[in-house]
Structure formats: structure tokens, C-alpha cells
Amino acid sequence: MKKKLAVVCICVVFLVVGQWEKLSYRWHYRDFVPQQWSETTDRVKTRIETNDKILALTMDACGSKGDSLDEDLIAFLTENKIPATVFITGRWIDKYPEKFQQLAQNPLIEIENHGQEHRPASLNGNSIYGIKGTAHAGELYDEVKKNADKIEKLIGRRPIFYRSGTAYYDEGATEMIESMGFQSIGFAILGDKGATYSAEEVEKAFLEAKPGDIIICHMNHPEKETGKGVMRVLPKLLEEGFKFVQLKDYKDVLR
Ligand SMILES: [Zn+2]
Numbered sequence: 001m002k003k004k005l006a007v008v009c010i011c012v013v014f015l016v017v018g019q020w021e022k023l024s025y026r027w028h029y030r031d032f033v034p035q036q037w038s039e040t041t042d043r044v045k046t047r048i049e050t051n052d053k054i055l056a057l058t059m060d061a062c063g064s065k066g067d068s069l070d071e072d073l074i075a076f077l078t079e080n081k082i083p084a085t086v087f088i089t090g091r092w093i094d095k096y097p098e099k100f101q102q103l104a105q106n107p108l109i110e111i112e113n114h115g116q117e118h119r120p121a122s123l124n125g126n127s128i129y130g131i132k133g134t135a136h137a138g139e140l141y142d143e144v145k146k147n148a149d150k151i152e153k154l155i156g157r158r159p160i161f162y163r164s165g166t167a168y169y170d171e172g173a174t175e176m177i178e179s180m181g182f183q184s185i186g187f188a189i190l191g192d193k194g195a196t197y198s199a200e201e202v203e204k205a206f207l208e209a210k211p212g213d214i215i216i217c218h219m220n221h222p223e224k225e226t227g228k229g230v231m232r233v234l235p236k237l238l239e240e241g242f243k244f245v246q247l248k249d250y251k252d253v254l255r
Contacts (some may be wrong), residue, residue, distance in 0.1 A: 034170030063092030087114035118165030191217035202229025
């Protein structure tokens with residue numbers, strides 16, 4: 001009987017310790033009313049503070065229905081030795097574990113966290129583009145942490161950046177994400193508008209880039225024109241003297 005009780009007690013302690021951080025966030029933000037809801041909310045980093053002609057190419061893999069991987073685009077970057085930072089969701093990793101490992105083994109690819117279920121980062125269930133954001137701090141905690149843990153387990157390195165699904169945040173969410181140890185990443189250049197741009201529009205958007213800009217586009221829609229546009233415009237930017245860098249190498253100078 002005593003033995004049984006001890007086992008139960010130990011189980012309860014483990015459960016409480018595991019949930020403690022999540023519960024404390026839930027409590028801390030229980031009455032929080034967000035004032036901001038956008039892609040440029042306070043603390044969202046959109047560029048590298050620099051005058052050097054560098055750009056950060058970031059590409060998302062959202063794990064949405066029917067998406068996959070633009071292998072031609074990855075091959076193009078690899079052949080041309082162009083580094084990139086990719087934001088990947090947990091559900092994409094679950095769908096494509098082998099493709100994920102291939103990306104992880106490519107030194108030109110920096111892997112970061114795009115959330116477990118691709119949810120906008122909200123503390124009160126705000127929606128955008130018909131996608132419901134996390135309903136409270138507890139849900140945001142799970143959305144961020146589950147995929148950070150998954151990535152760390154798979155590649156042996158913990159992500160340092162977070163881009164929410166849709167790149168929307170409220171200011172409580174960005175504060176909480178920061179206190180969990182991650183910088184919230186946005187963008188300065190909307191490179192493919194959710195993979196809806198034509199190749200020409202992608203090209204035009206990229207050519208607006210200024211030194212230090214973070215460019216966002218998608219690597220999960222080979223059937224769309226993003227890859228074609230990116231492969232066309234990157235040589236032009238290199239010709240103009242731009243160099244591509246990974247975000248992790250500029251983590252202390254993101255604005
Ligand atoms: Zn996404």
C-alpha cells in the first residue's frame with residue numbers, strides 16, 4: 001500500500017514539474033488584453049542591423065495540406081552555395097522525416113522553428129487568413145516548445161528563432177516567446193506572398209531588398225512559381241554585390 005502511494009506521489013510530482021512552466025505562463029498572462037496583432041508587432045525582428053550588402057533568405061515549410069518540398073530550389077541553393085534559414089513546422093517534419101534529415105545534413109541550411117501546428121501567435125485566440133491563433137499562453141507554450149523539442153531531438157541543436165504560423169503575433173506572445181529563449185522573426189521583404197506570386201512578382205519583390213533585410217518565401221510549394229522566381233533573381237542580387245547569410249550568425253544584431 002505504502003509502495004503504491006509512493007509511486008502515485010512520484011508520478012504527481014513529475015506531472016506538476018513538467019506542467020509548471022506552462023501553468024505559470026498561463027497564470028501570468030491570464031488577464032492580458034493584446035493591443036497589437038500584426039507581422040510587425042513589438043520585438044519581431046525584420047532585419048539585420050548593418051550597412052553591409054548582406055541579405056537573409058528565409059524559407060518556410062508550413063505543413064499545410066498538400067504541401068511538400070521544392071527540391072529543385074534546394075538543389076539550386078546547394079549548387080550555388082547560397083545559405084538560407086528555413087522555418088519548419090512539426091507537422092511538416094512528421095509528414096516528411098526523410099526530407100527533413102536531408103535538409104538537416106545540408107550545412108547551407110539553418111533549421112529553425114515554425115511551430116508545431118502552424119498557428120498564429122496569439123494570447124487570446126485571434127485569427128488571421130481564417131487560421132485560428134493559439135487561444136491562450138498555455139497553447140502558445142505547446143505550439144512553440146513541442147517543435148523546438150522535436151527539432152533539438154532530431155538534429156542535436158536547439159532552435160534559437162521562432163516564426164509563428166502566418167508570421168502574426170501579439171505583443172504578449174512575442175514577450176513570452178522571448179522569455180522562452182527564442183527571438184520572434186518576421187520579414188522586411190514579402191518574397192512570395194504565401195507562395196501566391198508569379199515568378200515575375202517574386203523577382204520584383206526580391207529586387208526591392210536593401211542591406212540587412214530578411215526575405216520570406218516558401219520552400220513547400222514546388223507546384224507554384226516561388227522557386228522559379230527565386231532561382232531567377234538570386235543570381236541578379238549576387239551580381240549586384242549582395243551576399244546571403246544565415247540568421248544564426250547575426251543573432252545579436254537583429255532589429
Ligand atoms: Zn508558414
